[in-house]
Amino acid sequence: MSRHDFTERDLHLALDRELQEDERATYENWLQAHPDMKARAARYQEDVERLRTATASFADEPVPERLRALVTEKGARRRARMLRGWHTAAAAAFLLVGLGGGYLVGASGWLRIDPQSVRLAESAIAAHNVYSAEKLHVVEVGADQHEHLVRWLSKRLDIPLVTPDLTKHGFALVGGRLLPQGDQRAAQFMYEDKDGNRVSLYVARNAIPRDTGFRFVQEGSTRAVFWMERDYGCAVTGSVADARLPTIADDAYKQLLAGMKT
């Protein structure tokens, strides 16, 4: 009843209305007798009020359609999933291209970004940054030996690869190389436009088969669109300034998938 051993901890209990009812009066007396504690309690109180003020408007904002649709509509999950992560105007343009595409089927599960996907994106960006900067040694095997390049990398990755034709986006194949990704193998195909801009396609085998929709990641001035297609993961990587990237990724996705089937 008559507790006199209040401590700083009780400032928080009082602030959060967790003090026992019969302790409140004693607490108030104690506070009057300890001006330093009283001042501290006032500052904490002030911070709590600032925090409430700062966050109050968040709950008043209209709920985004993608969240509402998720709860109200059946089958809205896949579409909503595609909309995540795309926060830029370039991304919005891409979505218009992509929404009708067949890859929506691949979007499932609730994980935001699984470690395997993160590794893929990181490796693809690192490889792009290293090799797209090269003048003379951009690739290991050039496009002039196209057939050999595709056969070789397909064999190493144990995936029937194709080199997507990106000429309608202004990019021509320079060639490709074999790369390590953890203890697995990965392939990188490098493309170049007439102005010397480079875009690379990175393909690696998945340790755990998985399907995802397109994801977007940016590191420094490099941007990548990446996805998982059962046994393999892909990333299309290029410069941030290149608005063509999402469209290219969409096209590459379709051509790779068609290539697997034939």
Place this chain on the structure above:
Amino acid sequence: MDDRRKAILEEIPGLRRYARALLRDRDAADDLIQDCLERALSRLDNWHTGENPRRWLFTIMHNIFLDQVRRDRRHGVDRAVALDAREAQAVPAVQSGAAESLEILDALQAISPDRRAAILMVSVEGFSYAEASAILGVPAGTLMSRIARGREDLRALLETDQRRRSIRVVEP
């Protein structure tokens, strides 16, 4: 729409307030909520109408948040928001003249995720210590120390900000 979906829908504004304060970035917050809703909907059959939907959803969301924090730590992922997106969302807050709000939200980002979550659950969302302990899955004592330390962290950060500002004013 059945009652359970309706109940979930009504909780979204509260979830958004919490997630926005927790992650600062609007899109990241909505992604977190989306993950939470997807998981909740997939487990709708496990949820009984007697159970408080708010507490249930916050528990799910907190678990997903923890997974993210662990994953980010492990992989050192930089969840960088595109600059234009960050600027775009800063504009309305500045216009409403809430420099103080921006300051405390920024300071909140600088404290540990555990303490940040505890403070928000109790101070903003109004959960009791018992409720917050259950949602966060920690004993009451742990929750209390997170709240106390978190508030001290926050105070220290805000005071540093204040000091810095006053120094800048004195400069010619």
